[in-house]
Amino acid sequence: MASNTRTTAARSVRTKTAASAAPSTTRTTRAASRTSVTTARFNGATAEKATARRPLNSCESSTNGASDLRDPTLKAFLRIRPHLGHVEPSSEPYLEPISDTAVRMTEPNSASSSHSHMSTANPSSVYTFSHIFPPETLQNDFFNKTTLPLVKDLLEGQSGLLFAYGVTNSGKTYTIQGGTETGSAGIIPRTLDVIFNSIQGLHGDGKYRPVRLNGIELADESSEPISLNTPRTSASLADILDDLQDNDTDIDPTTAMLDRNHEYTVWLSYAEVYNEKVYDLFASVDSSDGPSTQAHAPPSAPRPTSLFLNMPVPSSHSQPLLLTRKALQVKPCPASDTGLSTAEAGNAGKYIAGLRQIRVQDAKHAKALLRLGQLHRRVFGTLANSQSSRSHALVTIKVLRVHRGERNDPSSIQTSRLTLVDLAGSERTKHTQTSGERLREAGNINKSLMVLGQCLETLRANQRQLARSLATSAGRMDTRDVKRGLAIVPFRHSKLTEVLMDYFVGEARAVMIVNVNPYDTGFDENSHVMRFAALAREVSTAPTTAVARPLPVGKEKHEGVHKARGSDVAPHRRKVTISMGGQGRKISEAHLEVLEEDEEPDDGGEEGDEPIDPLVDALFDEIERLRTQLYEAEMRAAIVEAETREEVMQEMQERMRSMEEMFTRRLMKEVEQSERRMDAKIDMMKQTSLQPPSRIPAHPEPDDEIEDFDEAEEVEVNQSIQTGTDDSDYDTESHEASSPLANKTRSTSQRTQAALAPSDRTSSGPEDISEFDDEEVEEEDEETVDEEDELEDEEEEEEIETVTDAAADDSILSVSSKDTDTVSEEESLSESESEPESEPSPRPKPKSVPKKPAVLARAPHLQPQSLVGAPSPIFEADVRAGHRAADRNSGQKLPSLEQRLRDMSLHTMEKAKEKEKREEPRNSIAVIPNRKARQQAVANGGEEVVYVPRKGEVDTGRKKKR
Numbered sequence: 001m002a003s004n005t006r007t008t009a010a011r012s013v014r015t016k017t018a019a020s021a022a023p024s025t026t027r028t029t030r031a032a033s034r035t036s037v038t039t040a041r042f043n044g045a046t047a048e049k050a051t052a053r054r055p056l057n058s059c060e061s062s063t064n065g066a067s068d069l070r071d072p073t074l075k076a077f078l079r080i081r082p083h084l085g086h087v088e089p090s091s092e093p094y095l096e097p098i099s100d101t102a103v104r105m106t107e108p109n110s111a112s113s114s115h116s117h118m119s120t121a122n123p124s125s126v127y128t129f130s131h132i133f134p135p136e137t138l139q140n141d142f143f144n145k146t147t148l149p150l151v152k153d154l155l156e157g158q159s160g161l162l163f164a165y166g167v168t169n170s171g172k173t174y175t176i177q178g179g180t181e182t183g184s185a186g187i188i189p190r191t192l193d194v195i196f197n198s199i200q201g202l203h204g205d206g207k208y209r210p211v212r213l214n215g216i217e218l219a220d221e222s223s224e225p226i227s228l229n230t231p232r233t234s235a236s237l238a239d240i241l242d243d244l245q246d247n248d249t250d251i252d253p254t255t256a257m258l259d260r261n262h263e264y265t266v267w268l269s270y271a272e273v274y275n276e277k278v279y280d281l282f283a284s285v286d287s288s289d290g291p292s293t294q295a296h297a298p299p300s301a302p303r304p305t306s307l308f309l310n311m312p313v314p315s316s317h318s319q320p321l322l323l324t325r326k327a328l329q330v331k332p333c334p335a336s337d338t339g340l341s342t343a344e345a346g347n348a349g350k351y352i353a354g355l356r357q358i359r360v361q362d363a364k365h366a367k368a369l370l371r372l373g374q375l376h377r378r379v380f381g382t383l384a385n386s387q388s389s390r391s392h393a394l395v396t397i398k399v400l401r402v403h404r405g406e407r408n409d410p411s412s413i414q415t416s417r418l419t420l421v422d423l424a425g426s427e428r429t430k431h432t433q434t435s436g437e438r439l440r441e442a443g444n445i446n447k448s449l450m451v452l453g454q455c456l457e458t459l460r461a462n463q464r465q466l467a468r469s470l471a472t473s474a475g476r477m478d479t480r481d482v483k484r485g486l487a488i489v490p491f492r493h494s495k496l497t498e499v500l501m502d503y504f505v506g507e508a509r510a511v512m513i514v515n516v517n518p519y520d521t522g523f524d525e526n527s528h529v530m531r532f533a534a535l536a537r538e539v540s541t542a543p544t545t546a547v548a549r550p551l552p553v554g555k556e557k558h559e560g561v562h563k564a565r566g567s568d569v570a571p572h573r574r575k576v577t578i579s580m581g582g583q584g585r586k587i588s589e590a591h592l593e594v595l596e597e598d599e600e601p602d603d604g605g606e607e608g609d610e611p612i613d614p615l616v617d618a619l620f621d622e623i624e625r626l627r628t629q630l631y632e633a634e635m636r637a638a639i640v641e642a643e644t645r646e647e648v649m650q651e652m653q654e655r656m657r658s659m660e661e662m663f664t665r666r667l668m669k670e671v672e673q674s675e676r677r678m679d680a681k682i683d684m685m686k687q688t689s690l691q692p693p694s695r696i697p698a699h700p701e702p703d704d705e706i707e708d709f710d711e712a713e714e715v716e717v718n719q720s721i722q723t724g725t726d727d728s729d730y731d732t733e734s735h736e737a738s739s740p741l742a743n744k745t746r747s748t749s750q751r752t753q754a755a756l757a758p759s760d761r762t763s764s765g766p767e768d769i770s771e772f773d774d775e776e777v778e779e780e781d782e783e784t785v786d787e788e789d790e791l792e793d794e795e796e797e798e799e800i801e802t803v804t805d806a807a808a809d810d811s812i813l814s815v816s817s818k819d820t821d822t823v824s825e826e827e828s829l830s831e832s833e834s835e836p837e838s839e840p841s842p843r844p845k846p847k848s849v850p851k852k853p854a855v856l857a858r859a860p861h862l863q864p865q866s867l868v869g870a871p872s873p874i875f876e877a878d879v880r881a882g883h884r885a886a887d888r889n890s891g892q893k894l895p896s897l898e899q900r901l902r903d904m905s906l907h908t909m910e911k912a913k914e915k916e917k918r919e920e921p922r923n924s925i926a927v928i929p930n931r932k933a934r935q936q937a938v939a940n941g942g943e944e945v946v947y948v949p950r951k952g953e954v955d956t957g958r959k960k961k962r
């Protein structure tokens with residue numbers, strides 16, 4: 001009987017003509033069908049032909065998406081996820097739809113984001129899609145435009161694939177499965193609703209059931225549809241299903257117009273690809289501790305059970321319950337299923353051997369089953385990270401359709417299937433801080449998605465080459481010759497692509513949903529997703545109407561039954577904890593140990609199973625290894641960068657602090673010095689006014705003007721400066737205790753005495769010093785001053801070097817451009833700092849005798865500008881003016897002196913300098929107290945400046961030589 005039906009099946013096939021808008025059937029030959037299928041395997045070359053063959057969808061005009069789906073290229077729809085309000089931090093979306101099909105993606109915060117410098121994505125790009133769905137799109141709208149055409153195709157014998165691709169948290173699961181609110185049902189429940197709404201009253205008797213990819217076989221009693229009232233279903237499963245369907249009030253009312261002459265049976269399977277292994281989510285779970293349903297169940301009666309959910313929950317102290325599940329093999333479809341020759345069978349798709357296909361008769365039960373499968377998926381795949389789907393979930397709905405009049409003719413049965421895939425998040429490990437088990441998962445997810453991308457890219461390249469070849473040969477070329485030149489599509493390098501292979505090379509239409517969360521931080525990842533979509537859009541698929549399949553050989557009949565465990569590979573074990581209950585129920589926890597057994601080794605006897613190219617496999621492994629290395633290197637680089645930034649920040653802060661301290665010190669020093677300078681000048685003016693007029697010649701000769709600058713006064717000037725310097729004390733306590741002005745009286749009296757003393761200095765006294773000694777002392781003093789100057793210069797340079805270069809430049813400039821009096825006084829200060837502070841003695845000791853650095857520089861027409869860079873000279877005219885003023889004002893009171901002092905104060909000196917610039921050179925002789933400044937002035941002045949040593953002054957250079 002079976003062989004008879006197979007023969008019939010080989011002879012004919014039912015399909016619909018492209019031209020028939022009204023539901024009608026026509027017969028085509030098997031050979032014709034085979035040709036079309038074979039051609040389709042050359043990846044879209046016959047896209048137009050395929051489109052022409054395709055039956056018209058009766059509801060085509062009702063949706064935008066339907067007409068769009070006629071295009072043989074893979075459709076890519078973009079869905080932009082809305083912002084979730086207060087749950088998420090608010091930020092500007094980086095995706096902006098610019099039309100129904102184009103979206104602009106702009107990198108947010110490119111300057112500040114830490115990853116921007118490593119970003120491989122363009123800062124702003126425009127991507128196009130078949131259609132773009134904005135955030136406010138409702139679930140039913142989205143379903144109608146993207147999936148409904150596929151559902152209608154399914155019911156008319158056309159297979160389809162829909163997969164959701166995107167990074168974690170982008171809305172894939174929401175799109176595929178739906179949310180919890182009313183009206184938020186996703187693609188899967190809506191698909192089931194539409195199917196069962198449409199086939200109401202058209203259910204077949206289920207005499208045949210689907211096997212493998214496209215095969216059918218005679219059903220046995222185990223294929224009875226799952227029902228809550230089925231006595232064979234365990235009460236606990238009924239409970240579970242009952243429980244799972246409680247909130248099933250969200251039903252899509254859409255109904256497709258179908259040919260009422262057909263009968264339909266619907267079969268459901270639910271698989272997951274996790275860590276490069278395929279598992280059946282409807283499979284019962286064997287427990288080593290509990291009773292095994294396998295022992296009691298008939299071998300050919302796969303039915304969904306959830307044994308571990310019905311078991312007594314082990315206490316946390318007891319041994320964890322050991323659950324095992326077995327990975328399933330992915331095998332090539334036998335040629336008998338496809339109607340292809342053995343040689344061509346290699347191009348056929350693959351099927352998951354042992355995957356349960358359960359007949360469902362209404363949407364309610366189908367949804368409950370799927371929820372049970374999701375529960376299994378969570379338990380086994382994602383418990384440790386339940387926030388994120390770490391596996392690819394594949395729901396396949398198979399429809400067997402047969403004309404009422406031919407229901408007993410298996411060759412008339414058409415098999416079509418729709419697979420809805422919720423892919424795992426495509427994010428890279430760096431965004432999820434994964435490690436250990438999670439890293440392994442991420443690696444496998446990446447690998448499978450990478451292989452999927454590679455497959456699409458190769459398909460596109462093949463299709464282009466094929467199109468070119470056919471165009472150039474103008475149809476004279478044999479398709480087989482063209483095929484030989486095509487690249488191998490690497491489907492076999494990932495379980496995901498192996499399972500989906502048939503949809504790309506075979507007889508199906510594919511739709512890709514790209515989910516994107518425009519508020520997500522993974523701009524790079526989303527760019528990658530967009531590029532992936534752009535690539536996928538260019539891939540053509542060649543849909544054909546389903547063909548009837550011959551009945552399989554006997555050995556395939558019980559394919560679905562679990563085989564005995566016998567894998568050599570060490571199974572993967574891990575521990576999980578499940579919490580159950582909620583909604584008024586007692587919450588309980590179960591500790592389980594999960595054993596994931598590897599698939600059984602291939603018996604090697606599968607026909608048409610091409611060997612995996614070890615080189616390609618090794619290359620994929622290498623890519624994965626490099627990717628991991630790149631990730632690690634990126635992490636290291638990011639860490640180093642963060643550390644360096646931190647160090648630089650600290651260093652800058654340190655420098656800023658030290659600069660602040662330095663400038664504060666300088667400021668205080670300046671304040672004190674200007675106060676001391678004022679004191680010194682007040683003293684000088686007082687002394688000048690106290691001098692008897694006889695000491696100053698009435699009309700001194702010009703050459704003797706130097707002499708006129710009385711030595712005592714000169715000493716007084718220097719001494720007063722020195723005394724002022726000696727008074728300086730940077731210790732804030734002493735500074736606070738007595739202001740510089742407070743010491744003025746004391747200093748003045750001391751200085752008055754000191755000013756009078758020098759006239760006696762060389763003539764008498766116990767400390768009378770010979771000229772040589774005096775010279776020696778002076779020499780020593782000068783050398784000491786030199787050293788001290790150098791020391792101070794060095795100190796200052798060191799201090800300046802501690803600040804940044806720019807800042808250092810500034811500080812150097814400020815030093816060199818500051819009041820030259822200050823410089824000379826600083827030097828005096830440093831000179832005096834080396835001397836211990838002592839009470840002034842009536843007769844100054846040689847050491848305490850003020851140095852005589854005041855030397856006159858004479859130049860015929862000395863301009864003030866020629867002394868630029870040198871300390872301000874004390875002009876002879878000023879001194880004489882001071883004398884004259886002193887003469888004039890000798891009888892006047894202090895206020896006039898103070899007025900004079902104010903005139904000579906720093907500010908007025910600046911003004912005076914400006915005035916001098918405008919006026920004629922006032923004087924050709926300047927007294928420069930500081931030796932270095934003197935030398936500098938002579939150097940700057942050029943030939944016009946002549947150094948005139950003081951009377952009795954010994955040239956230091958000469959002395960040193962001596």
Ligand SMILES: Nc1ncnc2c1ncn2[C@@H]1O[C@H](COP(=O)(O)OP(=O)(O)OP(=O)(O)O)[C@@H](O)[C@H]1O
Pocket residue numbers: 080081082084135166167168169170171172173174175179387388389423424425515
């Ligand atoms: N269109 C939408 N409208 C409202 N909420 C949405 C929408 N899309 C997604 N969400 C919500 O965003 C969150 C993340 O969505 P979902 O879990 O579907 O992401 P996912 O891409 O599947 O993540 P994963 O890969 O980790 O499973 C969920 O809370 C979901 O309810």
